[in-house]
Amino acid sequence: xxxxxxxxxxxxxxxxxxxxxxxxxxxxxxxxxxxxxxxxxxxxxxxxxxxxxxxxxxxxxxxxxxxxxxxxxxxxxxxxxxxxxxxxxxxxxxxxxxxxxxxxxxxxxxxxxxxxxxxxxxxxxxxxxxxxxxxxxxxx
Amino acid sequence: xxxxxxxxxxxxxxxxxxxxxxxxxxxxxxxxxxxxxxxxxxxxxxxxxxxxxxxxxxxxxxxxxxxxxxxxxxxxxxxxxxxxxxxxxxxxxxxxxxxxxxxxxxxxxxxxxxxxxxxxxxxxxxxxxxxxxxxxxxxxxxxxxxxxxxxxxxxxxxxxxxxxxxxxxxxxxxxxxxxxxxxxxxxxxxxxxxxxxxxxxxxxxxxxxxxxxxxxxxxxxxxxxxxxxxxxxxxxxxxxxxxxxxxxxxxxxxxxxxxxxxxxxxxxxxxxxxxxxxxxxxxxxxxxxxxxxxxxxxxxxxxxxxxxxxxxxxxxxxxxxxxxxxxxxxxxxxxxxxxxxxxxxxxxxxxxxxxxxxxxxxxxxxxxxxxxxxxxxxxxxxxxxxxxxxxxxxxxxxxxxxxxxxxxxxxxxxxxxxxxxxxxxxx
Numbered sequence: 001x002x003x004x005x006x007x008x009x010x011x012x013x014x015x016x017x018x019x020x021x022x023x024x025x026x027x028x029x030x031x032x033x034x035x036x037x038x039x040x041x042x043x044x045x046x047x048x049x050x051x052x053x054x055x056x057x058x059x060x061x062x063x064x065x066x067x068x069x070x071x072x073x074x075x076x077x078x079x080x081x082x083x084x085x086x087x088x089x090x091x092x093x094x095x096x097x098x099x100x101x102x103x104x105x106x107x108x109x110x111x112x113x114x115x116x117x118x119x120x121x122x123x124x125x126x127x128x129x130x131x132x133x134x135x136x137x138x139x140x
Numbered sequence: 141x142x143x144x145x146x147x148x149x150x151x152x153x154x155x156x157x158x159x160x161x162x163x164x165x166x167x168x169x170x171x172x173x174x175x176x177x178x179x180x181x182x183x184x185x186x187x188x189x190x191x192x193x194x195x196x197x198x199x200x201x202x203x204x205x206x207x208x209x210x211x212x213x214x215x216x217x218x219x220x221x222x223x224x225x226x227x228x229x230x231x232x233x234x235x236x237x238x239x240x241x242x243x244x245x246x247x248x249x250x251x252x253x254x255x256x257x258x259x260x261x262x263x264x265x266x267x268x269x270x271x272x273x274x275x276x277x278x279x280x281x282x283x284x285x286x287x288x289x290x291x292x293x294x295x296x297x298x299x300x301x302x303x304x305x306x307x308x309x310x311x312x313x314x315x316x317x318x319x320x321x322x323x324x325x326x327x328x329x330x331x332x333x334x335x336x337x338x339x340x341x342x343x344x345x346x347x348x349x350x351x352x353x354x355x356x357x358x359x360x361x362x363x364x365x366x367x368x369x370x371x372x373x374x375x376x377x378x379x380x381x382x383x384x385x386x387x388x389x390x391x392x393x394x395x396x397x398x399x400x401x402x403x404x405x406x407x408x409x410x411x412x413x414x415x416x417x418x419x420x421x422x423x424x425x426x427x428x429x430x431x432x433x434x435x436x437x438x439x440x441x442x443x444x445x446x447x448x449x450x451x452x453x454x455x456x457x458x459x460x461x462x463x464x465x466x467x468x469x470x471x472x473x474x475x476x477x478x479x480x481x482x483x484x485x486x487x488x489x490x491x492x493x494x495x496x497x498x499x500x501x502x503x504x505x506x507x508x509x510x511x512x513x514x515x516x517x518x519x520x521x522x523x524x525x526x527x528x529x530x531x532x533x534x535x536x537x538x539x540x541x542x543x544x545x546x547x548x549x550x551x552x553x554x555x556x557x558x559x560x561x562x563x564x565x566x567x
Contacts, residue, residue, distance in 0.1 A: 038326060041366060047328045048321070050269035056236070077366055082463070082518035089566045090294035093188050094279050094287035095241050095260045098231055101181055 021125040022072055024136035027117040035135045041076055043120060045087065046097035051118070059100035060109050060121035068106075072122050075138045182233040190292035192223035192299075192562035201534060201556050202543030205299060208309035208341035209248065210348050212543050221248035223299055223562065225290050227259065239264040245290065245311075259312055275316040280338055281360055282308060282375055284423035284436045292564035296516040298526040299560065301454040301471035303510060304438060306541040310340045313356060330362040338377070342503070345543050351412055352380040358419075366427075373421040379412045379444065386410040386446075389496055396493055399485045406482060406497060408445075415444035432458045447504050448476040469512040475505045477537060495548050507538025523565045530558040 024040060026032055032051045035043075042048035044059050051057050062069055073084050088099040103109050109121040114131050128134070196203045199215035205222055213219035225247035232240045243260035246252065262276030279287035286308070289300045315336015322329055335357045341350040358375030390407045397403040423436030437453035454471035478501035484490050514528035534542070536553045544551060 042323065042328070045366070047364075048269060048323050054269060056266070056269050080463070080518065081521035082524065083460075085521050085566060086294050086296075086524075089188060089291050090288045092186065093227060093229060093243065093291045093294070093566075095243070095262065095264075095274075096287070098184070098239070 022068065022075075022122050022138040023125055023128060023134045024120065024122050024138070025113060025128065025132040025134055026120050027113050028131050028133045029117045030120075030133060030135075032135055033133070037076070037136075040136055044073075044076060044100060046091050046099070049097070051120075055118055058116060058119040060112060060119055061100040061102045062106060062109055062122070063102045063104050068122070068124065072138065184231040185229070186231070186567060187226070187228045188291050188293060188564070188566040189226040190224055190290075190562055190564040191220065192292075192560055193218050193220050194222055195219075195559045196556065197558075198542075198554060198556040200544065200552065200554055201539050202345070202545070203556075203558055204306070204541070204543050205302065206306045206309045207541065208343055208348070210343040210345065210543075211248070214543070214545075223560065224248065225292075227290065229260070237266050239266075247290070270320055270322055272319040272321075273316070274319075277312050277314050278317060278334070278336075280308075280310055280313040281317075281332065281334060281358060282373065282419045283421045283438055284371060284373075286311075291566075292526075292562065293522070293524055293566050296458050296460075296465040296467055296524075296526070297456070297469060297512070297514060298516075298528040298562040298564075301456075301469055301510065301512075302541055303471040303473035303506070303508060304436065304452045304454055307440065307450060307452070307473070307504065307506060308340070309342060310338045310353070313338045315356070326365060328362075328364050330360075330364075332360045332362075334358050334360075337380075344547050345545050346547070347385070349383040349385060351383065353377040353417060354380045368424065368426045370424040371422070373419070373423075375419045377417045379415045379417060379442075382411060382413045386412060386500065389493075389500055392493055393497065396490060399490055400482065401485070402482045409478075409501060410446070410497075412444050412446065415442055415447075417442050417447070430459060432460070434458075445478060446501055448478055448501075450475045450504060450506055452506070463518040465516040467512075467514050467516070469510070469514075471512070472509045473506040473541070475507055475538070475540075477502060477505050477507070492548075499548055502537055502540065504540055505538055506540045507535040508541065509533050519563075522567060523563065526560075526562045526564065528558075528560045528562075530556075530560070532556045532558070 031053055043057055049057050070081055073079055073081060091097045092099055103112060106123050106127050109123055110127060110129060113119050113121050194203055194213055195218045196213040197216060202212040202214040203222060204212040209222060212222045225245065227243055227245045229243040234240055240263055241260050244257050245259040246257060258277060260277060260279060262274045262278050265273045281287050283304060285300050288294050289305050313334065313336040315334060317332055317334035319330060319332040337352060337354045338356060339350050339352050341348060356375060356377040358373065360371060360373045362369065362371040390410045393400060393403050393406050400406065418441045421436060421438040425432065425434040434456045435454065440450040450473060452473035454469055456467060456469045458465050458467035480494060480498050510530050510532040512528055512530045514526060516524055516526045519525055533555050534553060537551045539551050
């Protein structure tokens with residue numbers, strides 16, 4: 001019984017760590033060192049999809065693990081995923097702006113960022129690799 | 141027997157009967173889902189849709205979503221076609237700065253063909269983050285919601301206010317646009333100019349006609365943050381053709397010239413070709429801590445006697461609470477009615493002709509107010525369920541947005557109730 005409780009507590013801790021510490025990252029060769037929340041909103045909500053130096057950016061979303069995506073967008077704009085989808089449906093299907101490219105897993109996001117210096121994505125802290133640079137931290 | 145690919149494709153959407161068509165659409169959609177699995181960075185397939193049932197309690201006025209629709213529910217009928225639609229979009233990234241976008245859209249139309257079903261088909265060139273150039277067929281940007289009015293999942297209501305959007309049936313413009321956007325002190329500023337031509341279809345209960353609009357030029361200025369948006373729009377255009385029914389009526393008036401001294405003016409009033417059109421719109425949205433307020437006020441003006449000036453608008457207040465959104469919309473449309481004042485020599489003989497003339501010049505006489513209450517539920521991140529009740533007060537002869545079975549019959553003042561249930565989705 002005690003073992004089960006410990007395992008449950010451990011699992012809960014892992015879960016909160018996963019959802020609670022998200023890093024917004026770019027390739028280490030990207031000249032951007034830091035972004036503020038407004039800049040990140042502009043990037044991820046299609047308003048001004050560029051880094052501070054003016055280079056067009058490629059924001060990346062994660063398809064699987066909606067909890068990660070939910071934490072990210074709740075922090076960013078305070079909206080549920082349904083409302084974020086409604087927002088993007090308006091922009092996408094009117095032909096204005098394409099939403100962020102959606103990759104299936106965090107590993108795919110990391111691989112993509114490794115080969116695209118103008119891409120930007122969010123991952124959990126434990127998945128940070130040496131060739132990525134943190135430009136924003138989300139503590140929930 | 142030979143069949144072209146186009147014939148096979150469109151046979152899916154031929155209105156043999158509604159149920160069969162929707163079953164075919166559903167099968168088509170199911171087969172499309174696996175294609176989405178092949179989506180990658182340079183090829184993205186996506187879509188949206190809405191399945192809605194509408195019930196109307198009026199025996200005089202039949203509901204339609206815009207003036208192009210020729211059929212809709214009357215007198216307790218429930219209709220599943222008038223608001224249902226499906227859109228499929230393909231985005232192809234040709235290079236870092238060049239994209240191609242195509243969108244097919246299917247709704248309760250009488251006729252399907254590539255031209256009508258192609259909503260978007262354009263090349264987009266974005267050399268820098270500030271500038272964007274598009275050429276081809278794009279969504280027309282006349283009013284605040286014009287370019288996403290059929291994307292039901294994009295707004296909490298089950299439909300856009302008919303008072304504002306029912307009068308405009310054209311959804312696309314063939315031409316080009318240039319957009320410049322920038323940030324200024326935390327405010328996103330965007331200006332867009334566009335030019336091109338379009339087609340506006342309108343119908344009565346038993347026939348449908350269209351006018352081409354050429355030399356469209358428009359401008360949109362938008363300022364926004366995440367909490368608020370303010371936009372101004374102004375567009376002009378010229379009607380490029382007369383309709384067969386107007387030409388026929390003008391010919392009949394000419395034949396009655398001996399009894400109608402002012403017949404030449406009456407004939408001129410039926411001319412659409414060369415008439416100017418102006419659309420002006422101011423709209424915005426503000427996100428208060430508890431509620432979101434959206435409003436829009438528009439004016440349509442024309443040198444054509446048939447389009448004698450229309451003012452319309454709406455105010456919406458929505459209150460989101462967890463997965464639910466409760467909302468209220470108040471919308472109105474007010475048009476100047478043409479009052480027949482010609483003196484004729486034999487009013488009794490000319491009565492049917494005068495009635496047809498008056499009815500034709502009243503074609504865009506939209507005088508009504510609607511109060512709507514609704515509820516939207518987020519079933520999942522890409523499926524929403526909505527229920528809306530509309531209570532519309534239509535003034536005498538002001539029901540141009542509605543279908544009327546007897547075109548030359550009396551159009552009395554009436555209060556109409558609609559109940560709409562919808563499921564909207566995207567993928």
